Amino acid sequence: MNxxxxxxxxxxxxxxxxxxxxxxxxxxxxxxxxxxxxxTDSAIYLFLAAKGYIAGKRAPILKxxxxxxEAYVNPIPAGLVLTGIVVSVSVTALMLALTIRLYRRYxxxxxDEITRQARREEG
Amino acid sequence: xxxxxxxxxxxILLPLAASSGMLLLKKDAARRAALTIMGLEAAVSAxxxxxxxxxxGSYTYSMGHFPAPWGNxxxxxxxxxxxxxxxxxxMFCSVLGGIRAIERDILPDRRNLYFIMCSLTLxxxxxxxxxxxxxxxxxxxxxMTIAACxxxxxxxxGRALTAATRYMIMNLIGSGLFLLALSLLYGLTGHLLMSPxxxxxxxxAAGGQYRQPLTVVVALTTIALGIKSALFPFHxxxxxxxxxxxxxxxxxxxxxxxxGYIVLLLKLYYRVFSPEVLLATGAADVLFAFGAVGAVxxxxxxxxxxxxxxxxxYSSVAQIGYIYMAMGxxxxxxxxxxVFQLMAHTVVKALLFLAAGGLCDASGGHHAFRDLRGSYYRxxxxxxxxxxxxxxxxxxxxxxxxxxxLTYAQAAxxxxxxxxxxxxxxxxxxTLMNAVYFGRTVITLFRARGDEIPxxxxxxGGAGFLVSCAFLAGATGLMGVTSDPVxxxxxxxxxxxx
Numbered sequence: 348m349n350x351x352x353x354x355x356x357x358x359x360x361x362x363x364x365x366x367x368x369x370x371x372x373x374x375x376x377x378x379x380x381x382x383x384x385x386x387t388d389s390a391i392y393l394f395l396a397a398k399g400y401i402a403g404k405r406a407p408i409l410k411x412x413x414x415x416x417e418a419y420v421n422p423i424p425a426g427l428v429l430t431g432i433v434v435s436v437s438v439t440a441l442m443l444a445l446t447i448r449l450y451r452r453y454x455x456x457x458x459d460e461i462t463r464q465a466r467r468e469e470g
Numbered sequence: 471x472x473x474x475x476x477x478x479x480x481x482i483l484l485p486l487a488a489s490s491g492m493l494l495l496k497k498d499a500a501r502r503a504a505l506t507i508m509g510l511e512a513a514v515s516a517x518x519x520x521x522x523x524x525x526x527g528s529y530t531y532s533m534g535h536f537p538a539p540w541g542n543x544x545x546x547x548x549x550x551x552x553x554x555x556x557x558x559x560x561m562f563c564s565v566l567g568g569i570r571a572i573e574r575d576i577l578p579d580r581r582n583l584y585f586i587m588c589s590l591t592l593x594x595x596x597x598x599x600x601x602x603x604x605x606x607x608x609x610x611x612x613x614m615t616i617a618a619c620x621x622x623x624x625x626x627x628g629r630a631l632t633a634a635t636r637y638m639i640m641n642l643i644g645s646g647l648f649l650l651a652l653s654l655l656y657g658l659t660g661h662l663l664m665s666p667x668x669x670x671x672x673x674x675a676a677g678g679q680y681r682q683p684l685t686v687v688v689a690l691t692t693i694a695l696g697i698k699s700a701l702f703p704f705h706x707x708x709x710x711x712x713x714x715x716x717x718x719x720x721x722x723x724x725x726x727x728x729x730g731y732i733v734l735l736l737k738l739y740y741r742v743f744s745p746e747v748l749l750a751t752g753a754a755d756v757l758f759a760f761g762a763v764g765a766v767x768x769x770x771x772x773x774x775x776x777x778x779x780x781x782x783x784y785s786s787v788a789q790i791g792y793i794y795m796a797m798g799x800x801x802x803x804x805x806x807x808x809v810f811q812l813m814a815h816t817v818v819k820a821l822l823f824l825a826a827g828g829l830c831d832a833s834g835g836h837h838a839f840r841d842l843r844g845s846y847y848r849x850x851x852x853x854x855x856x857x858x859x860x861x862x863x864x865x866x867x868x869x870x871x872x873x874x875x876l877t878y879a880q881a882a883x884x885x886x887x888x889x890x891x892x893x894x895x896x897x898x899x900x901t902l903m904n905a906v907y908f909g910r911t912v913i914t915l916f917r918a919r920g921d922e923i924p925x926x927x928x929x930x931g932g933a934g935f936l937v938s939c940a941f942l943a944g945a946t947g948l949m950g951v952t953s954d955p956v957x958x959x960x961x962x963x964x965x966x967x968x
Contacts, residue, residue: 441616445631461628
């Protein structure tokens, strides 16, 4: 328990990941699936950002003439998070575009109902 | 560094840059540009293969000249060169062979976007083959997923759209798990380049530290890429995605996109987690078991199908199962068998999907077996191509599939014990089931409907279709007849792959 409280960022990230993952997998509403996916990705970014931060060290920008590498945190995790955000934004846009096209055609967001109607349409 | 060693970078950059440029072109110009780029890509990768065949070992190419623990690297050896040539050539054939169908299935104002997505897929594939950086692998994996989703959705029918949505959902789960594995791995090793990460992991494994996180990382990467490459039981998105898209898309998805993920997984296994770590974590056993079950169940499901596209899709599930099963043997011979099967399946599956598309066209656009009766007489070229592909998957001599079965049997015999028996059982059962469902299809092609007189043979699909079918069929035959040089090249490539 103590371990969980000490690593509360990681614990929080894992809980968020679980919520997002189950929503993405089990929910029938397409919009909620997109939300679940966003949560999953955000949880991973929280995890990465938490791993990349070391208490007492500075952001890796040279200031006040301190050139010792030990005074700064590693910039790579932050860079990874930024790249990851760019990727997830584009994927979210794609998913929303697909959702809009399906909604215009079938007037529902329920993936099972959409599949049923698509089957019927084909005959 | 010799000038030709820049070619892998060019192979990634060329289609990537071209796909941005194609946005400006009109649809006919985009089609010509895409075909030119893909032809060029195949030619360049062939030249690279020739150069690489005369080069000892493998080399790394640091982007921007930053030394090893920093910066981004490309690494190329004989195996990468062979895979790049195989992928580029099959990509060219898949697009060329389905060009008439693309013009029929896809709205005119969307066509240039379709070619852009093909080009992006090719670039992402080349990046998966050549990159030595895990995060670059992740970024291109997402590009490939998005492009592949667009390739499915391009055919503007309700079924294609729902298939694309399901595909995207399953692949997003895979991407999320892969990103999680990647961040855990970075936390464990502090490296994103594969070779330094491997040294850290070897040190951790030797010291017995972080055993559980390491197992979690291996499990997460395997599941993530297993979902994306349609390993049983994560194959649920396959049949819809492959059977409701246009023939070119089906060919690209089943032969190339799924293989790109497998290549990345192979790379992680060889270069990051060494085979010893894999055996110690038990990942190899799990892969073997899932692959074996997938190979049997995929074939069983294929027998039950009444539509040709879905049957080929389930056959893909079985063939992917074979690849994973050989990887799960954990021996050099097993890896060789897996890589040869990967290449053979890339060629044969593209041939089958193109030929099936041609047969359906000749039968009034119907996909069910009852409508395909006697279609040999309506489209002899497509039917002959289909029959050759089917023979290869059954494993009849003088085709690539026969050599696949042979290398599998050799790998199994070298392992011995219970695994050998399981592998032999799966091989025999798989061959029998393949013979049942492909045999049935081939008979259907020749059996004309009772009231119908076999019509005049016609040549559908245009010259592009015939040329690509002929090329793919030739490659299938060539890999079966002169397999020794190919196997030799792959064996030497695998030695320097890790």
